[in-house]
Each structure stands twice: as structure tokens, then as C-alpha cells.
Amino acid sequence: MTGKDLLQFIVAGLSSGALYALLALGFTIVYASTGVINFAQGEFYMLGGMLGVLAFDSLGIPLVFAALLAILATTAVGVLFELLAIRPRKDGDPLALIIITVGGSILIQSLTRHAVGGEELATLPSFSPGPSIGIAGVTIVRQSLWIWGITAVAVVGLTLLYRRTRFGKAMRACSIDRDGARLVGIDTARVVTASFALAAALGAIAGVVISPTVPPVFYSGASIGLKGFAAAILGGLGNPVAAVAGGLTLGLLENIASGFISSTFKDGIALVVLLGVLFVRPQGLFGGRSREKV
Amino acid sequence: MTEAREMLRVEKVSSGYGHVGVLEGVSIHVMHGEVVTLIGSNGAGKSTLLKTVAGVLSPTGGSVVFDGRDISGITPEKAVEAGLALVPEGRRLFGSMSVGENLELGAYARRRSRSFSSEFAEDLEIVHELFPVLGERVDQSAATLSGGEQQMLAIARALMSRPRLLLLDEPSLGLAPKVISEIFAILDRLRSRGVTILLVEQDASVALRHADRGYVLRTGRVELEGTASELLANDDVRMIYLGSWKKSVSGT
Ligand SMILES: Nc1ncnc2c1ncn2[C@@H]1O[C@H](COP(=O)(O)OP(=O)(O)OP(=O)(O)O)[C@@H](O)[C@H]1O
Ligand SMILES: [Mg+2]
Numbered sequence: 001m002t003g004k005d006l007l008q009f010i011v012a013g014l015s016s017g018a019l020y021a022l023l024a025l026g027f028t029i030v031y032a033s034t035g036v037i038n039f040a041q042g043e044f045y046m047l048g049g050m051l052g053v054l055a056f057d058s059l060g061i062p063l064v065f066a067a068l069l070a071i072l073a074t075t076a077v078g079v080l081f082e083l084l085a086i087r088p089r090k091d092g093d094p095l096a097l098i099i100i101t102v103g104g105s106i107l108i109q110s111l112t113r114h115a116v117g118g119e120e121l122a123t124l125p126s127f128s129p130g131p132s133i134g135i136a137g138v139t140i141v142r143q144s145l146w147i148w149g150i151t152a153v154a155v156v157g158l159t160l161l162y163r164r165t166r167f168g169k170a171m172r173a174c175s176i177d178r179d180g181a182r183l184v185g186i187d188t189a190r191v192v193t194a195s196f197a198l199a200a201a202l203g204a205i206a207g208v209v210i211s212p213t214v215p216p217v218f219y220s221g222a223s224i225g226l227k228g229f230a231a232a233i234l235g236g237l238g239n240p241v242a243a244v245a246g247g248l249t250l251g252l253l254e255n256i257a258s259g260f261i262s263s264t265f266k267d268g269i270a271l272v273v274l275l276g277v278l279f280v281r282p283q284g285l286f287g288g289r290s291r292e293k294v
Numbered sequence: 295m296t297e298a299r300e301m302l303r304v305e306k307v308s309s310g311y312g313h314v315g316v317l318e319g320v321s322i323h324v325m326h327g328e329v330v331t332l333i334g335s336n337g338a339g340k341s342t343l344l345k346t347v348a349g350v351l352s353p354t355g356g357s358v359v360f361d362g363r364d365i366s367g368i369t370p371e372k373a374v375e376a377g378l379a380l381v382p383e384g385r386r387l388f389g390s391m392s393v394g395e396n397l398e399l400g401a402y403a404r405r406r407s408r409s410f411s412s413e414f415a416e417d418l419e420i421v422h423e424l425f426p427v428l429g430e431r432v433d434q435s436a437a438t439l440s441g442g443e444q445q446m447l448a449i450a451r452a453l454m455s456r457p458r459l460l461l462l463d464e465p466s467l468g469l470a471p472k473v474i475s476e477i478f479a480i481l482d483r484l485r486s487r488g489v490t491i492l493l494v495e496q497d498a499s500v501a502l503r504h505a506d507r508g509y510v511l512r513t514g515r516v517e518l519e520g521t522a523s524e525l526l527a528n529d530d531v532r533m534i535y536l537g538s539w540k541k542s543v544s545g546t
Pocket of ligand 2: 340341342383463464
């Protein structure tokens with residue numbers, strides 16, 4: 001493998017890594033407010049892509065609005081999911097909630113299949129059409145720039161939300177001490193709903209932004225969900241920057257490993273990383289000493 | 295003090311955890327501007343009573359009336375809005391957040407009226423004046439404070455909600471005598487400002503010396519009540535809660 005090949009793998013790794021990062025942010029946000037891994041996170045990604053393509057192709061809505069509509073609709077699904085499936089479980093028992101998210105994931109998948117069919121949909125047009133960009137012999141598809149830009153905006157936005165806004169601070173307080181948060185007047189139920197909304201929006205954004213390159217299909221949330229989960233664990237389920245670092249690292253590992261060894265290993269890497277982190281460093285690579293959420 | 299009005303009335307309240315009943319028909323009241331203390335040995339139900347007043351627990355019987363309004367079964371977040379602030383056992387600070395952020399969140403329940411930011415600044419000034427050490431540590435994370443400083447922050451955070459009734463659960467717990475007297479000196483200052491306080495304390499003699507009235511709780515019931523000086527003079531209280539008994543035994 002030449003240096004140029006390596007660079008090409010790095011570019012590819014950073015592209016898929018940014019997607020994993022968006023998913024990992026979703027896992028991290030919900031974990032912070034509930035202490036639960038939301039296994040339906042990948043479905044938000046799938047819905048984002050699906051709804052984007054449907055809005056654009058079937059309803060003829062212009063690309064920008066189709067994308068926004070898909071994100072908003074998926075956010076609504078996230079809120080509904082929380083209100084109907086998570087909130088009724090008053091005691092917040094993590095095991096019960098995790099099983100509920102697994103059930104929710106299966107339900108969303110089968111409903112989508114029922115409504116849309118089992119075939120891959122078409123892809124969306126590229127957000128900014130044009131030939132790929134060549135730098136130093138490395139090719140970068142234009143859509144990758146969008147993926148990176150959106151991920152950067154997401155992580156900066158979330159960090160500002162958590163550090164600067166009243167509600168963001170309430171979200172952090174809730175993740176540190178739920179009972180303490182209620183004692184200062186924070187409506188923790190609302191925080192949980194808001195975190196599902198945010199997580200769904202981030203998943204949908206990832207789904208929409210990738211759909212010019214990868215055609216959406218009802219089952220596409222499962223594998224990306226697993227990778228986002230691995231990235232979140234790698235990042236330590238902590239602050240947004242760590243989640244993004246986890247996503248990018250996983251993307252790089254995957255692509256470089258498939259370059260050096262064989263592409264058949266690619267999908268296995270996430271699992272190896274997941275298990276490796278859980279066995280060796282449960283607080284994650286970027287999690288610091290104690291697991292400080294958010 | 296203005297004409298005595300009732301701030302809190304707990305009427306025949308029963309409460310507990312799931313199927314475990316702890317309080318059985320407890321009745322207490324607190325007047326405006328009063329400092330009332332609850333004393334009693336471990337497990338008597340003191341914290342349970344505070345939690346029931348603050349909405350952390352719902353009473354299974356009886357009623358909690360706060361400033362004329364029945365708040366039985368209120369949620370804790372509504373209770374703060376109504377003007378009750380609980381400084382809980384174990385303080386419940388946001389450890390990885392800064393002192394400043396903890397104080398800011400203390401004011402979370404306040405209405406965002408136009409005057410909010412000036413009122414917030416005022417409150418912050420009062421709190422820094424009461425607890426100068428917090429002012430020096432605004433950017434430090436709460437978890438890195440000493441035990442005494444954490445207790446001060448917990449009280450300060452509660453004050454930021456502008457409570458009409460401050461509920462304090464064992465503010466002296468685990469602190470050195472010197473720090474305890476500092477904290478009680480601050481409570482005296484709050485008292486002289488007219489803050490109404492319901493105080494739970496293990497150390498009955500300290501509590502009674504800083505209160506107007508007191509209740510002695512025993513296995514979920516009010517066993518005795520009276521003014522602080524009555525209770526300090528009461529033989530049973532002296533024997534069981536003030537340790538005179540131990541002293542007289544060791545003295546013979
Ligand atoms: N979370 C809980 N779940 C079940 N039972 C509890 C819980 N907290 C307290 N209890 C029980 O309720 C009873 C009263 O407890 P409470 O904490 O009110 O006592 P206390 O008077 O505050 O005692 P201490 O001085 O030790 O703080 C005890 O028997 C205790 O075991
Ligand atoms: Mg107690």
C-alpha cells in the first residue's frame with residue numbers, strides 16, 4: 001500500500017467516521033439523561049434517509065426542504081417514541097428501558113418496511129453537484145465536505161448548548177444527579193423528551209446527508225446503529241467532543257484495517273473495538289478517569 | 295416579626311417508601327419567620343418528613359398546606375416554584391459543574407420576568423456576602439470543594455431560588471465542629487433576615503440553641519413539641535437527646 005492509498009483510506013475513514021460521530025452523539029445524549037443505551041438510534045438514521053428521499057422523489061419537494069422535512073419528521077418520531085414508550089415506564093429501570101428501545105427499533109423497521117417496501121430507494125442528488133475534488137492525488141467526494149461540515153456544526157452547537165444555555169445546563173445537571181436536578185426545579189421528564197428529540201434529529205441528519213451516496217433501505221439503521229454505539233462507547237459516553245472523537249477513530253480504524261488486511265474485516269472492526277473497550281477500558285478512550293456524563 | 299401567619303402546616307401526614315410506612319399521622323406547623331427544628335434519633339423519620347414536604351415523597355394520608363395552599367403530592371420541581379427549597383441529605387450538588395453553575399441552577403425555578411437578571415445578580419451578591427468562600431471559587435467544580443464548602447454551596451444554591459421556606463436536612467453532618475459553628479452562624483443571620491427555616495439535626499443541643507421551637511420525632515410520630523427552651527429543659531429530651539444521661543452515668 002502506498003502513502004497515497006493510505007491517505008485515501010484516511011479520507012474514507014473520516015467520512016464514515018463523521019457519520020458514526022453523529023450517531024454516537026445521539027447515543028451519548030440519551031444516555032446522559034436516562035442512563036440507557038437507545039437501541040432505536042439507528043432507526044432515526046434510517047428514517048432520515050427514507051423520508052428525505054420520499055419527500056424529494058415522491059412529493060417533489062425541493063432538496064433543501066425535503067431534507068429539513070425529513071429531519072423534523074424524524075424528530076417528531078423521536079419525541080413520540082419517548083412519550084409513548086419511554087415515559088410511561090415511570091421507575092426508569094434501565095434494563096426495562098433498553099428492552100423497550102430494542103422493541104421500538106424492530107417496530108420502526110417493520111412499519112417502515114410495511115409502508116415503503118423492502119427495496120432500496122433511489123439516492124438523493126448530491127447537495128452540491130460537481131466532480132470530486134482531487135488533492136495530492138487523493139479524491140474527496142463533495143458530499144464528504146457536507147458530512148464533515150454538518151458534524152462540526154453539530155458538535156459545536158451541542159457544546160454551546162451544554163455550556164452556555166440554561167436548558168443545556170439543566171440537561172447536564174440531570175445527567176449528574178436526577179434527584180438533585182428535580183430539587184432545583186428542573187423538569188427531568190422534559191429533559192428526557194428533549195434528549196430524544198435531539199438524538200433523533202442528529203440521527204436523521206446523518207441519514208439525510210449520506211443518502212446522496214448510499215440509497216436508504218428499511219434495514220440500514222441496524223448496522224450503522226451498532227457502529228454509532230461502538231463509537232459512543234469508544235468516546236466514553238461523555239461529552240460531545242469525545243463522542244465525535246470516538247466516531248472518527250472508529251471510521252479510521254475500520255478503513256485502515258480493511259486497507260491493510262481485507263475489506264471483509266471492515267464490519268467486524270466495530271465489534272472488536274466495542275468488546276475491546278468494554279473489556280480493557282470501560283470508561284472509553286476519551287472518557288477520563290471517572291465517567292463524567294455530558 | 296409581622297403578625298404571625300402560618301407558613302407550613304403538616305396535618306396528620308403518613309408517608310413512606312413504597313409499601314414501607316414511616317410517618318404515621320405526623321402534625322407540625324411552622325409560622326412565618328420561625329426557625330423550627332425536628333430532632334430524633336436515627337431512623338425516626340426526620341428526612342422522610344422533609345422529603346414529604348418538599349414533594350420528593352407523596353403523603354399516603356393527611357395533608358401538607360404551604361402558605362394557605364394544599365400542596366400534598368406536589369412534584370419536587372413544582373415545590374421549588376411554590377417557594378420551598380430543600381437542602382437534602384447528602385447535598386446533591388452537581389459535582390462536575392462549577393460553583394457558579396450550581397448557583398445559577400439554584401435559580402432555575404424562578405420565573406424569567408423582566409426583572410429576573412437584576413434579581414439574580416442581587417441574590418448572587420447576598421449569597422457571596424453570606425458565603426465569601428464561594429465567591430473565591432466560582433469557576434471551581436463543586437466536587438473539589440471541602441465538605442464544609444459543599445454544605446455552604448448546597449445552602450447557597452437553595453437560597454438562589456428565593457425560598458419562602460428553607461428545609462435543611464442535617465447541615466452539620468460529617469463536618470468539623472468549627473465548620474458546624476460557621477454554618478450555624480450563617481443560619482442565625484438568615485433567621486435575623488426573616489428567612490423561615492425547618493431544620494433537621496442530629497445534634498439536638500445545637501439545633502435547639504438556634505431554633506424558636508422544636509418537635510421530637512420518634513418512630514414516625516411526634517413524641518414531644520415545644521419552644522426551644524422548653525425542650526432544652528425537658529428531662530426526657532435532656533436524657534435521650536442531649537446526652538445528660540450519659541454524662542450523669544459516667545459521672546457516678
Ligand atoms: N429510600 C428508602 N427506602 C426505604 N426505606 C427508607 C428509605 N429511606 C429511609 N428509609 C427508612 O425510613 C425510616 C426513616 O428514615 P429517615 O431517613 O426519615 O430517618 P431520619 O430520621 O432522617 O434518620 P437519620 O438521622 O439517620 O438521617 C428508616 O427506618 C429508614 O430505614
Ligand atoms: Mg435523615
